Structure formats: structure tokens, C-alpha cells
Amino acid sequence: MKRRDFVQYAGLGSGALMMPSLLMGNPISQEALLAPRMDVALKKQLADVALNTAKSLGASYADARIGRYLNQFVITREDKVQNVVNTESFGVGIRVIVNGTWGFASTSTVTEKGIQEATNQAVGIAKANAILQKEPVVLAPTESHGEVSWKTPITKDFREVPISEKADLLLSANAAAMEAGASFVNSGLFMVNEQKYFASTDGSYIDQDVHRLWPFLNVTAVDRAAGKFKSRQGLSAPVGMGFEYMDGLDSEKVAGPAGMNLYRNSYDIIEDAKMAAEQAKAKLTAKSVEAGKYDLVLEPNHLGLTIHESVGHPLELDRVLGYEANYAGTSFATLDKWKSGDFKYGSDIVNLVADKTQVGSLGAVGYDDEGVKTKKWDLVRNGVLVNYQAIRDQVHMIDQNASHGCCYAQSWNDVQFQRMPNVSLEPGTEKYSVADMIKDVEKGIYIAGRGSYSIDQQRYNFQFGGTVFFEIKDGEIAGMLEDVAYQSNTQEFWNSCVKICDKDDYRMFGSFFDGKGQPSQVSAVSHGSSTARFNDVNVINTGRTI
Amino acid sequence: MAIYSKEEARSILEKALSFSQADTCEINLGGSNEGNIRYARNTVSTAGYNSNQTLVVQSSFGKRSGTATINEFDDASLEKVVRRAEELARLSPENPEFMEPLGPQEYDDSLTYKESTANITPEYRAKVAQSSIDPAAAEDVTAAGFFNDSEGFSAMINSKGLFAYNRSTNMDFTVTMRSNDGTGSGWVTRDFNDVDNFDAAEASRTAIDKAVMSREAQAIEPGKYTVILEPAASIGLLQNMVGAFSARQADEGRSFMSAPDGGNKLGQKIVDERVSFYSDPLDPRVPTATWNGAGQPLKKTVWLENGVVKNLAYDRYWAEQKGVEPVPFPQGGIMEGGDASLEDLIASTQKGILVTRFWYIRSVDPQTLLYTGLTRDGTFYIENGKIKHPVKNFRFNESPIIMLNNLETLGKQVRINGNLIPYMKIRDFTFTSLSDAV
Known part of the structure; x- marks a missing residue:
């Protein structure tokens, strides 16, 4: 698609003045990312080309997603800005059902002709595969939303923040780490804006503007004489927020053990970098853990990854049904367990909810990528498995007649499918702080931040590390530990959850790159919780001598 | 969308470069057409066709660089993306590690393109799925598989006179066979540049046998x-071990390849003497492109010989710091x-x-x-x-x-x-x- 054509279309279609910078002959705004988006009326007109073409070729359903995906990376190490990268990708993906079979094709040629060709390809693929089809697609009904829009609630658009400000912030963080004795620091900002337009033959035309941000930090301390090195990652979380996340507000800091701060909805990267350097150095001489059973006190920015792997993935209905058997795997949480109505996923205090609407989360959107309005629903209530995550073409297999609204594609170039919504552990209902929790533990380990993670293809056996580990002895923090990883089984682990801190400690972990599907696609998702205690978990020592 | 020939790619790249006002400019252009079929529960689930092209411009003023990408290649878009990269470069701080683009290089002709793979149709992909599903169903086994074929090109040009082009095809196949009692599972993978080497029925049979054998x-x-x-x-x-073959990480003391005295393990025996590992872009069994995204020629390189580390990868900056020739990371490996x-x-x-x-x-x-x-x-x-x-x-x-x-x-x-x-x-x-x- 030539940008000039957009202007012509706009003139023909809506009469609206679009892309004024182009009309003025100067396509560069301050960071060029701010170039206005394609006019909605033009998107509708182009999407209708796909829908009408598909219908004329015999499709019983079609949807079109016109997407413009903007990314910005600022990458630094020590006192250097290594790279500043802006990427833009624009195109359309068309999905059709013909003879009860899906077909999908995409193209970066967003013209009437390009869209017609791609629709033809999608229909051709569906027809070729219909011969093999044994389970014709059944779509759960969904509301026709008409023309609607949604936008991530942000207060600072990353595209309006000058590169120099971003670089200065990162370099200041790096300097703070180096001053505190780091040998090396890598830091960066990864910013995303998805401008997605969805249209379907069900009569929905949905325009969405989604923002995400991820500040990352890795501080390394090297002891040359001992031939050892240790790294400590930043304790930020990727978020569904604007650049305001980087404000470092004191009001969003949560006091952790041993004088460290943890972060809720605002991140102080300079403070964290300094603490990271101090902790990386301390890790070089920290006590190596003695393998055995411990009571684990897991901080939300750590526990989120455990929730992701041991709850989020096994409760994806497509995995349960076998659609992901060849790649991500299947699930131990089989339909018979759910149907029994009494499968104890966790202890009575464990309540796990799926939520595509949570403000500030990576998964928050107004509508999913097949036009379903998003919502919140229970997965595990009072420890019992009560539901899965399902989309339009699979939810009928669990005898439900409405999609949960968790369909997503990473780009216009990829077909949408079921993706994990934010899955979170509800906080405890009684007043209970982290300090109270530590006081109650005799022999335990406090773990903060994400580390190594690995889980089997049915989500039974997992092993997790962390960013920092503190030994708890008789209700007190007794210094840092190293070489810690815990191994458990999902059901045993969640049934060993004996205490959850209250809502004052609640915050979100996030992952920018949850991988699933073939061809593999990434998705961004958050997981909220308060600090929680798990009794008698098997801890191994990962130290080796070579 | 068309896969650009060498001359078509050159023409777009030269046009884009002509808009450059920076001290140096390097532009990469790549595109691919990919088709796939996915099946599970012994039936087809999703299938698709993707076509995409991307042009990446890196413009530099002195040691200030900016990078921008676009997937539209009319003149106005090309000029726009070049201007954007320049704007970003001007806004960027200096990178003391900036390396000027390479001058013209000599590259071997690669062996990565096979017409047979480029000509795969939706009907062929459906047959691949059928070659798994039919024998699986006959043995109380459920197939879930994925076949993906791609045809692509990559090209680059820079303001120092370098031009490079490569065209490649690939196909990847994996299938998981699970016994219907849920107690057995088998899997197989195949990948080739030339689809004529691929036998979907043979591969599927191996996975079915494993599923049956692994029950209970x-x-x-x-x-x-x-x-x-x-x-x-x-x-x-x-692959993870080869990822640790970075000279810089080793020299900085933060890698398995670091030596305690401050150097690295180049020349040291680290594994059994029967272990030798090299990369060779021209091996017809596993060909790769003969240049990388930075325009560096890729040649046969020995990484481990008789258990001894023979090469570590040096990027151009680190090689200059250490006074050695750059050694690019390989794109594929061969273990003897x-x-x-x-x-x-x-x-x-x-x-x-x-x-x-x-x-x-x-x-x-x-x-x-x-x-x-x-x-x-x-x-x-x-x-x-x-x-x-x-x-x-x-x-x-x-x-x-x-x-x-x-x-x-x-x-x-x-x-x-x-x-x-x-x-x-x-x-x-x-x-x-x-x-x-x-």
C-alpha cells in the first residue's frame, strides 16, 4: 500500500482529512512514530473488501484485521547507548471459514487488489483442507458491536517522550549501578504500540490502540580472582501502561526484606540499578543453599511466572483438547477433572481468576482479536477447578455458548488463536503483611523476581529459580542464598499454599514473550498476586564445579 | 508477493540509498512467502499463507546511529524510512562502539535455494497432513502436526559499496503422535532446503511407532x-553451548568461556577429544547463507577440534579492540x-x-x-x-x-x-x- 493511496482513499471515502503531515509533504514528526493512524473510515472500507470477497467466494464467516505495529527499543550498556530502533509493520490478515474449515492469509499490500488476492488465498487454503476436515468449525455466537473503539489508558505516550530523555534515564541507572560496584550493566526500554482494526461478517468494526512498555536491566558483578560472576536482573515488570511507569513514584514502592524496595505501578530504575549492583556483588559470596524441604515465601514478581506456567498454560482449553499437542503440549487438567466439580487444584484459599480488563495489565484490551468483548472470570474458586480459557471455535466443547474473549494474534501476519488472559491469584481476605508472613516461618526461603523456569508439556513437574533469595530462620531474614531452585508438582504445590498476604501487597508480574502455536507467536500477559507462602517445597542446589 | 531477484532487490536498495544524507548508511531488505498447515485431533485445525517484506535502514552521523524499518517500497516510503532513520540518528547519543559499514566483500554462491520447495501448494500441504492422519487413525493414535514451507530472500547494500544477496527455501515438519489411551507419545522432526528429500509418511511412521512403544x-x-x-x-x-562462544563475554569474565586469569578458554581442551564441531555454509546437507546480516562473509570455521576450543566469535568492535580478525557466529553447526x-x-x-x-x-x-x-x-x-x-x-x-x-x-x-x-x-x-x- 502506498501512503499516497491512503490519502486518495480518505478523500473518496470519508472526506476526512487524514495524515496531515503527509499532505504537508513532511512525513517526519519528532520520532516519526507519531504519524497519524490510518483513518477509521478507510480501514472499514478496506476491511469490507475482504469480507465481501470472502462471502462471494462461499465463506460462511470472515474477519479481517488491519494492523499497524510500532516498536521502539533503546538499548544501552554501561555508559553507551548501543542502539535505538524503531520498527513499523503494516498489513492485513484475513481469516475465513469455507466448508466448515479455517483458511488464513495475510499481506502487506493493503490495497483493494492486495486484499482480494489474500482473501482468495485464504479461501483456497480452506477449500484444499476441507477434504481432511472431520470436525467442522462451530463458532459460538457473539454480539455485533457496530463501530466501536478502545484505547489503553495512558498518561504519557512513549512516542512523545524524546529519545534523549529515555537514553538519559537508562544511562543514569547504569551509572548508579557502576558507582555501586557493578562490573557490567545492560539496560533497555522496549515499547510497543499496536493499532488494530478488526472487522467481521458478524457486523463488528473495532478500532483499538494498545500500549505496552518493558524496562529491562541486568547487572553483573565479576570476581576475576575467583573466576566467578553473578547477575541480578531488574525488578520491574512489563506493563500495559505508558511511559508514566518510569516515574519512580515513592507511593508505588513496596518495602521488601533487607532494605530493598519492590515496585507496584511505578518503577524507579535508578534506585533498582543501585540495589541490583549491591545484590549482584553479595551473590558472589552468598551462602550456597542446602538442598531440602523449605517453606517458600514467594514475592509477586516471582510468583507471577509460577502462576503463568502452572495455572495459565494448563487451563488453556486448546491445550486440554489436544490442539497444541505438537508444540506447547497438552494439560494434566483434563476435562474429566473439571467435570467432576471437585478437582482440588489448590488449597481452599487459592482463588485464580482470568481477566482481560485489568487496568495496567499487558493483557488488557476492550475486545479480543475475534471481536468478543473482554471480561473477567473464575478459573479456580476455593481451590476447585471451575473453568478454562476458551475462544469462539472451541468453547462449545465445554458446553458453554459464549467465548471468554481471549483470542489474540501477535501481528496482522499471523492467525489469531486462544491466548492466555491475565491470570491472577486473589489476595488474602484477612489483614496480613509480608513482615507477618516472614515472622511465621521457621525454616524458609524468600524469593523475589523471575529466574530460570522449566515445566513439562502437561504442566505437572516444574523447576523455578529466582532473582534474589533470602534465607528465613525462626521468623527472621538470615542473609542471602544462592544456587536455589525449587522443584514441585503443580497440584501438590498449589495445595501447599497456606497463606496469602492481603491486597496491600498485590502487584503484577508480566511477560512480554509468552510463546505458543505453530508458527510460534508471542503474546504479552500479566499475573497479579500478593506474596504467598507454600509449605514443604523441595529445593535443590544448582551449584556445579567444572 | 514476489520474491525479489538480485537485480530487483538491488534496484530498490540503490533507490533507498540514493535518499541517504547521512555519513554512512546500511540497508537490509528481506522478504518471505510462507505456507503452513497445522493439524490436531486427527483433523486439520488452522492453515495459512503469509507474505511479508521488510526494509531496515541504519543511518549514522559520526558515531550516532538510528534504525528504522518499513514494509512499503514505493519511492515516497523509501525516502520516508531513510529520513526517519536519520532523524533517529541525530537524536541518538554517540555510541563509542560504532563501527563503520564494511566495504565491498566477496561471497560464495550459496546452496540454499531449491525450486521444488518454492513450488509447494496448499494441496501438497494437505497431503502431508493426510500422510500423518490416516496411518495414525488406523492404529488408535492421534496425530498433531505442523508443516511449514518458506521461500525467501535477503539483500543488503551500504554507502561503502557493499552489496549482498541470497535466496533460500526451507521446510520444517514436526508431528506428535499420542496413543488414544493417553499413555503413549511419539514425535519426529524433519527439515530440509529441498522438499524432495522429505517423506511425510516415513516420518509419521517413526512417530507412530514411538507412541505405541511408549505406552504405559x-x-x-x-x-x-x-x-x-x-x-x-x-x-x-x-546450541546453548555454542551461544557461549562469544569472545567478548568470555574476555569480560562473564561466561563459561572466561578463564580465571582474565583471559578466555581459546586453545583449551574443554570436552572429550573426540568432539569436533564446525560450521560450513557450503555443506550441501546443511547449507546456509554465505553472509550474515552485517555483511560479513561466512566461511567454514572450526569451533571445537579434538575437544579444544579453536575459535570464539568476535564481533567487529571486539576484534578491533583485541587486534584480531572478526569471527562471525555461525548459522548452523556440524558435529563430527x-x-x-x-x-x-x-x-x-x-x-x-x-x-x-x-x-x-x-x-x-x-x-x-x-x-x-x-x-x-x-x-x-x-x-x-x-x-x-x-x-x-x-x-x-x-x-x-x-x-x-x-x-x-x-x-x-x-x-x-x-x-x-x-x-x-x-x-x-x-x-x-x-x-x-x-
Whole structure:
């Protein structure tokens, strides 16, 4: 698609003045990312080309997603800005059902002709595969939303923040780490804006503007004489927020053990970098853990990854049904367990909810990528498995007649499918702080931040590390530990959850790159919780001598 | 969308470069057409066709650089993306490690393109799925598979006169076969540049046999075992090991390849003397492009010879700092093998475990290259030279360095994910727990 054509279309279609910078002959705004988006009326007109073409070729359903995906990376190490990268990708993906079979094709040629060709390809693929089809697609009904829009609630658009400000912030963080004795620091900002337009033959035309941000930090301390090195990652979380996340507000800091701060909805990267350097150095001489059973006190920015792997993935209905058997795997949480109505996923205090609407989360959107309005629903209530995550073409297999609204594609170039919504552990209902929790533990380990993670293809056996580990002895923090990883089984682990801190400690972990599907696609998702205690978990020592 | 020929790519790149007002400019252009079919539950699930092209401009003023990308190539778009990269460059701080673009280079002609693969149709893909589904259904087994074919090109130009072009085709196939009683699972993978080398029915049969054989696995105690690793099992650990061959990380003291005295392990023996590992873009069994995204020529490079580190990868900046020639990372690897077939390796094993593949491999300790992960899709107990029974899956915590020091026997090589890797028999491989996963 030539940008000039957009202007012509706009003139023909809506009469609206679009892309004024182009009309003025100067396509560069301050960071060029701010170039206005394609006019909605033009998107509708182009999407209708796909829908009408598909219908004329015999499709019983079609949807079109016109997407413009903007990314910005600022990458630094020590006192250097290594790279500043802006990427833009624009195109359309068309999905059709013909003879009860899906077909999908995409193209970066967003013209009437390009869209017609791609629709033809999608229909051709569906027809070729219909011969093999044994389970014709059944779509759960969904509301026709008409023309609607949604936008991530942000207060600072990353595209309006000058590169120099971003670089200065990162370099200041790096300097703070180096001053505190780091040998090396890598830091960066990864910013995303998805401008997605969805249209379907069900009569929905949905325009969405989604923002995400991820500040990352890795501080390394090297002891040359001992031939050892240790790294400590930043304790930020990727978020569904604007650049305001980087404000470092004191009001969003949560006091952790041993004088460290943890972060809720605002991140102080300079403070964290300094603490990271101090902790990386301390890790070089920290006590190596003695393998055995411990009571684990897991901080939300750590526990989120455990929730992701041991709850989020096994409760994806497509995995349960076998659609992901060849790649991500299947699930131990089989339909018979759910149907029994009494499968104890966790202890009575464990309540796990799926939520595509949570403000500030990576998964928050107004509508999913097949036009379903998003919502919140229970997965595990009072420890019992009560539901899965399902989309339009699979939810009928669990005898439900409405999609949960968790369909997503990473780009216009990829077909949408079921993706994990934010899955979170509800906080405890009684007043209970982290300090109270530590006081109650005799022999335990406090773990903060994400580390190594690995889980089997049915989500039974997992092993997790962390960013920092503190030994708890008789209700007190007794210094840092190293070489810690815990191994458990999902059901045993969640049934060993004996205490959850209250809502004052609640915050979100996030992952920018949850991988699933073939061809593999990434998705961004958050997981909220308060600090929680798990009794008698098997801890191994990962130290080796070579 | 068209895959641009060398001359078409050159024309777009020259046009884009003509808009450059920066001190230096480097532009990469790439595109691909990819088709796929995905099936599960013995029926087709999704299938698709993607076509995309991207142009990446890096403009520099002095040591200030900016990068911008676009996927539209009319003159106005090309000018826009160049201006955007320049704008970003002006806004960027200086990078003291900035390296000017390379001048003109000589590249070998690559062997990566095969017409047969470029001509794959939706009907062919549907037949691949059928070759899995029909025999699976006949044996009370459920197939879930994925076949993906791609045709692509990449090209680059820069303001120092460098121009490079490559065209390639690839196909990848994986299928998981699960017995309908839920107790057995088998898997297979195949990848080729030339689809004429691919036999979907043969590959599917291997996975079905494993699914049937692996039913009703028995639990045995975790611990240290002699293992026979199929190439699909060892590849993940080997790739992670090669990832540690960065000279800079080693010299900075933050890698397994760091030497305690401040240097690196170049020239040191780190694994069994029978281990040799090299890359060769012109090996017809596993060809790769003959240049990388930075325009550096890729040549045959020996990484490990008789267990000794022969090369570490030096990027251009680090090579200049150290006064050596740059050594780019390889795009595929070849580990030398032996004559033993899988059957020979089994027959010579008194007590051991045959591993089809490893899954979910993650770094545990970069200092020792310790990784964790699990066995999957066919794990078998061997006694007195025969497969005795399937066993439940294990979690391992192991380092590829320890693994290659504990080498017993090298077997025949197999192409896997663009690499040639032998079957290997390894003693004292560390399994730390059991998994109920099938």
C-alpha cells in the first residue's frame, strides 16, 4: 500500500482529512512514530473488501484485521547507548471459514487488489483442507458491536517522550549501578504500540490502540580472582501502561526484606540499578543453599511466572483438547477433572481468576482479536477447578455458548488463536503483611523476581529459580542464598499454599514473550498476586564445579 | 508477493540509498512467502499463507546511529524510512562502539535455494497432513502436526559499496503422535532446503511407532544414567553451548568461556577429544547463507577440534579492540560423528536410557552452562542391549560441557534444525526428578 493511496482513499471515502503531515509533504514528526493512524473510515472500507470477497467466494464467516505495529527499543550498556530502533509493520490478515474449515492469509499490500488476492488465498487454503476436515468449525455466537473503539489508558505516550530523555534515564541507572560496584550493566526500554482494526461478517468494526512498555536491566558483578560472576536482573515488570511507569513514584514502592524496595505501578530504575549492583556483588559470596524441604515465601514478581506456567498454560482449553499437542503440549487438567466439580487444584484459599480488563495489565484490551468483548472470570474458586480459557471455535466443547474473549494474534501476519488472559491469584481476605508472613516461618526461603523456569508439556513437574533469595530462620531474614531452585508438582504445590498476604501487597508480574502455536507467536500477559507462602517445597542446589 | 531477484532487490536498495544524507548508511531488505498447515485431533485445525517484506535502514552521523524499518517500497516510503532513520540518528547519543559499514566483500554462491520447495501448494500441504492422519487413525493414535514451507530472500547494500544477496527455501515438519489411551507419545522432526528429500509418511511412521512403544511407561528412580541421545535431544544443549562462544563475554569474565586469569578458554581442551564441531555454509546437507546480516562473509570455521576450543566469535568492535580478525557466529553447526547406528548404540548398552528429545530447556547457571529441561515423547529403558520398556519422563539438570566430557560413543549424523548432529552415548547424565507428563 502506498501512503499516497491512503490519502486518495480518505478523500473518496470519508472526506476526512487524514495524515496531515503527509499532505504537508513532511512525513517526519519528532520520532516519526507519531504519524497519524490510518483513518477509521478507510480501514472499514478496506476491511469490507475482504469480507465481501470472502462471502462471494462461499465463506460462511470472515474477519479481517488491519494492523499497524510500532516498536521502539533503546538499548544501552554501561555508559553507551548501543542502539535505538524503531520498527513499523503494516498489513492485513484475513481469516475465513469455507466448508466448515479455517483458511488464513495475510499481506502487506493493503490495497483493494492486495486484499482480494489474500482473501482468495485464504479461501483456497480452506477449500484444499476441507477434504481432511472431520470436525467442522462451530463458532459460538457473539454480539455485533457496530463501530466501536478502545484505547489503553495512558498518561504519557512513549512516542512523545524524546529519545534523549529515555537514553538519559537508562544511562543514569547504569551509572548508579557502576558507582555501586557493578562490573557490567545492560539496560533497555522496549515499547510497543499496536493499532488494530478488526472487522467481521458478524457486523463488528473495532478500532483499538494498545500500549505496552518493558524496562529491562541486568547487572553483573565479576570476581576475576575467583573466576566467578553473578547477575541480578531488574525488578520491574512489563506493563500495559505508558511511559508514566518510569516515574519512580515513592507511593508505588513496596518495602521488601533487607532494605530493598519492590515496585507496584511505578518503577524507579535508578534506585533498582543501585540495589541490583549491591545484590549482584553479595551473590558472589552468598551462602550456597542446602538442598531440602523449605517453606517458600514467594514475592509477586516471582510468583507471577509460577502462576503463568502452572495455572495459565494448563487451563488453556486448546491445550486440554489436544490442539497444541505438537508444540506447547497438552494439560494434566483434563476435562474429566473439571467435570467432576471437585478437582482440588489448590488449597481452599487459592482463588485464580482470568481477566482481560485489568487496568495496567499487558493483557488488557476492550475486545479480543475475534471481536468478543473482554471480561473477567473464575478459573479456580476455593481451590476447585471451575473453568478454562476458551475462544469462539472451541468453547462449545465445554458446553458453554459464549467465548471468554481471549483470542489474540501477535501481528496482522499471523492467525489469531486462544491466548492466555491475565491470570491472577486473589489476595488474602484477612489483614496480613509480608513482615507477618516472614515472622511465621521457621525454616524458609524468600524469593523475589523471575529466574530460570522449566515445566513439562502437561504442566505437572516444574523447576523455578529466582532473582534474589533470602534465607528465613525462626521468623527472621538470615542473609542471602544462592544456587536455589525449587522443584514441585503443580497440584501438590498449589495445595501447599497456606497463606496469602492481603491486597496491600498485590502487584503484577508480566511477560512480554509468552510463546505458543505453530508458527510460534508471542503474546504479552500479566499475573497479579500478593506474596504467598507454600509449605514443604523441595529445593535443590544448582551449584556445579567444572 | 514476489520474491525479489538480485537485480530487483538491488534496484530498490540503490533507490533507498540514493535518499541517504547521512555519513554512512546500511540497508537490509528481506522478504518471505510462507505456507503452513497445522493439524490436531486427527483433523486439520488452522492453515495459512503469509507474505511479508521488510526494509531496515541504519543511518549514522559520526558515531550516532538510528534504525528504522518499513514494509512499503514505493519511492515516497523509501525516502520516508531513510529520513526517519536519520532523524533517529541525530537524536541518538554517540555510541563509542560504532563501527563503520564494511566495504565491498566477496561471497560464495550459496546452496540454499531449491525450486521444488518454492513450488509447494496448499494441496501438497494437505497431503502431508493426510500422510500423518490416516496411518495414525488406523492404529488408535492421534496425530498433531505442523508443516511449514518458506521461500525467501535477503539483500543488503551500504554507502561503502557493499552489496549482498541470497535466496533460500526451507521446510520444517514436526508431528506428535499420542496413543488414544493417553499413555503413549511419539514425535519426529524433519527439515530440509529441498522438499524432495522429505517423506511425510516415513516420518509419521517413526512417530507412530514411538507412541505405541511408549505406552504405559514405568517409573524408575532419577539419578545418573548412561543415555543414548537422539540428535533431537542433544541439539538444544549443543546450541546453548555454542551461544557461549562469544569472545567478548568470555574476555569480560562473564561466561563459561572466561578463564580465571582474565583471559578466555581459546586453545583449551574443554570436552572429550573426540568432539569436533564446525560450521560450513557450503555443506550441501546443511547449507546456509554465505553472509550474515552485517555483511560479513561466512566461511567454514572450526569451533571445537579434538575437544579444544579453536575459535570464539568476535564481533567487529571486539576484534578491533583485541587486534584480531572478526569471527562471525555461525548459522548452523556440524558435529563430527561416528559409524554407529542407533541400533548399534542400543546393542552395546548394558543399562541405559534412550532419549527421543528434550523439552523446555532453560539456563540455570551461566557460569557452568547448567541447564534444566525434561525428556518427552519416547523415553525408554535399555538393558542388555535391548529396549526393555518405556519409562516415565525425567527432569534433568546438566551442562553440555559435562555431557561432552562424559562421551562414550559417537554415532551417525542426522540433519536437525539446519545442523548435522550425531547420535551420542553419554555416561552419568544427571536426571533429578520424575514427571508424570506423557
